[in-house]
Amino acid sequence: MSELPKGMIQTVCGPIGPELLGSTLCHEHLYHEIDGKPFKPRKPNSRHEYLNTSSIDARNLWWTNFHPYSHSDNLNYRDREVLDVIADELRFLKLNGGDSVVEVTTFGKSLPELRDMSVKSGVNIIAGAGFYVQSAMPSHVVQYTTEQIYGEIKSDLLVGVNGIKCGVIGEIASDWPINPFERRALVATAQVQRELNVPVILHPGRNADAPKEIMRILLEAGGRADKTVMSHLDRTLNDNELLEFAEMGCFSEFDLFGSECSYYELSDAFDMPNDATRIRRLKLLIDHGFGHRITISHDIHTKHRLMKYGGHGFSHIHMNTVPKMKMRGYTDDNIADILVNNPKAWLTL
Numbered sequence: 001m002s003e004l005p006k007g008m009i010q011t012v013c014g015p016i017g018p019e020l021l022g023s024t025l026c027h028e029h030l031y032h033e034i035d036g037k038p039f040k041p042r043k044p045n046s047r048h049e050y051l052n053t054s055s056i057d058a059r060n061l062w063w064t065n066f067h068p069y070s071h072s073d074n075l076n077y078r079d080r081e082v083l084d085v086i087a088d089e090l091r092f093l094k095l096n097g098g099d100s101v102v103e104v105t106t107f108g109k110s111l112p113e114l115r116d117m118s119v120k121s122g123v124n125i126i127a128g129a130g131f132y133v134q135s136a137m138p139s140h141v142v143q144y145t146t147e148q149i150y151g152e153i154k155s156d157l158l159v160g161v162n163g164i165k166c167g168v169i170g171e172i173a174s175d176w177p178i179n180p181f182e183r184r185a186l187v188a189t190a191q192v193q194r195e196l197n198v199p200v201i202l203h204p205g206r207n208a209d210a211p212k213e214i215m216r217i218l219l220e221a222g223g224r225a226d227k228t229v230m231s232h233l234d235r236t237l238n239d240n241e242l243l244e245f246a247e248m249g250c251f252s253e254f255d256l257f258g259s260e261c262s263y264y265e266l267s268d269a270f271d272m273p274n275d276a277t278r279i280r281r282l283k284l285l286i287d288h289g290f291g292h293r294i295t296i297s298h299d300i301h302t303k304h305r306l307m308k309y310g311g312h313g314f315s316h317i318h319m320n321t322v323p324k325m326k327m328r329g330y331t332d333d334n335i336a337d338i339l340v341n342n343p344k345a346w347l348t349l
Contacts, residue, residue, distance in 0.1 A: 002158055004196055009347045010157075010167030011100075011124045012115040021124065022099025024343035027171070027201065027231055027255035027297035028314065030086050030101065030117055030125070032077050033108025034301075038136040041069040041265045056303050064304045069265050074302045083113065085308040089315070090121035092307075096315040100124035100343070102297075104171040104201055104231075107132040111164040126347060128201065129156030129166035130189060133173045134181045142181045149188035157198060168199045168347065171231055174214050176205025186214055190223035199346050201229040201253075206267040208241055215248050225249035229295055229346060232256065234278050235270055242281060246290045251346055254278050255297035257321055258305060258312035275321060279328050286334055294338050295346065296321075 005015035044052070044067045051063045056073045064071045076082065090101070103114055103125050111127055118125040130153050134142055144152075156166040172189050174182040186202075193200050200223065204210035211230050219225060225248055234254040237245060246252050257275055264272040273281070285294055298305070298316060305311035312320075322335055 004157065004198065004349045006349055008349055009124075009126065009344075010165055010349060011118065012111060012127050012164050013118050013124070016124060018344045018348045021340070021344050021347065023097055023318065023339045024100040024102065024347075025093075025098060025297045025314065025317065026102045026229060026295040026343055026346075027104055027253060027299050028101050029077070029105050029299070029301035030090075030103050031083065031108075031110050031113050032105045032301060034075070034077075034132075034136055038107075038133050039069040039266055041067065042268065044070050056309055058310055061304065061310045065261055066263055067265060068302050068304055071304075074304050077301060077303065078108075082303060082306075083117075085306055087117050087120050089307060089313050090117055090123045093314045093318070094122050097318045098123065098315065100126065101314070102126045102128070102168060102201070102343070102347070104128040104168070106130045106171060106173070107136045111161045111166070115164050126167040127165075128168050128170050129153045130169050130172045131181075131185045132171070132203070133175050134179050135175070136173075137181070144181070144184070146184045146188050146191075149185050150191050153188060153192050154196070157192070157196065167349075168201060169193060170201035170229075171203040172200065173203035174205050174210065176207040176210050178205065178210075178213065178217075183217060186217045187221040190218045190221035193218075193224060193227065194222035196349075197224075197227065198349060199227050199229070201231060203231050204236055206236065206270065208237055211236060211245055212248070215250060227346060229253050232299070234273055234281070235264065235267070239281060239284060242285065243288055246285060246288070246293060249293070251293050251295050251342060252285060252290065253295045253297065254282055255295075255299045257296060258298050258300075258316045275324065279321070279325055279330075282338075283328060283330065286330070291334055291337050292342060292345075295342055296338055
């Protein structure tokens with residue numbers, strides 16, 4: 001195995017200097033092979049359930065927006081049409097000030113496809129290594145030992161596919177409550193992180209206790225809080241819980257920007273916030289001294305959030321969120337920390 005390029009950031013096109021990272025979306029999906037199995041959405045109204053097997057278009061977007069994980073075509077994120085749409089959107093992102101994307105797919109990633117997208121768009125792509133929730137994994141993978149998981153993660157970072165290597169571990173995901181396979185994946189992640197000093201990004205279960213639980217497992221196994229991002233806090237914690245969690249020292253990520261539907265299909269116990277609320281809550285973190293520990297993104301992984309199919313697209317944060325942040329008291333330095341400096345500190349090996 002080769003060694004990691006210390007002091008650099010490892011992209012699918014090779015290592016780059018940290019100064020070349022630029023404005024970065026820290027949690028996106030550009031290719032995946034997942035179906036609806038891991039999502040477990042609520043059962044939709046049977047009168048209109050036939051729409052779940054229709055092709056996604058403007059005529060049924062009213063349904064898809066509220067039942068995104070029930071609509072099968074909406075989860076088709078790997079055919080040639082969708083991949084071409086995503087490549088076009090990355091070019092558009094570059095025109096709108098986006099320089100880099102952290103691609104956190106661990107459930108059927110394609111490193112050659114990601115490299116092709118990066119070359120065509122000029123956007124740096126940092127790919128993720130590791131494993132998603134147990135329900136997304138083949139049965140034989142669920143039986144992997146900690147040592148096997150450790151070996152696969154390390155190989156993704158040091159060997160890769162045809163020389164194309166991952167530059168981050170994650171998103172390493174868990175359900176609630178966490179199961180033995182997911183716990184082993186966290187322990188293996190911590191072992192690799194401790195050995196190689198690599199960045200990690202975690203996906204917590206949909207429960208307010210989940211982020212602390214998986215951070216505790218990671219840290220007890222030797223992981224580092226200062227090189228770890230905790231995803232999806234905008235759908236997991238309230239204000240007081242958010243401030244308390246931030247004390248753990250990892251990066252707090254709000255990565256569902258553009259999701260304006262409070263009817264969260266995957267958890268009736270939590271009301272999905274809108275972007276105005278996200279902006280207010282991140283300002284709360286900044287005002288309490290955590291501005292150097294924030295990352296943001298969209299977590300786009302379904303067709304209906306792409307511009308071609310009526311969604312906001314990968315340029316939403318740069319085109320719409322940043323101006324709104326400035327209206328709400330964010331300084332240029334605050335925004336530079338969130339989009340440039342914090343990702344650079346996290347991703348540099």
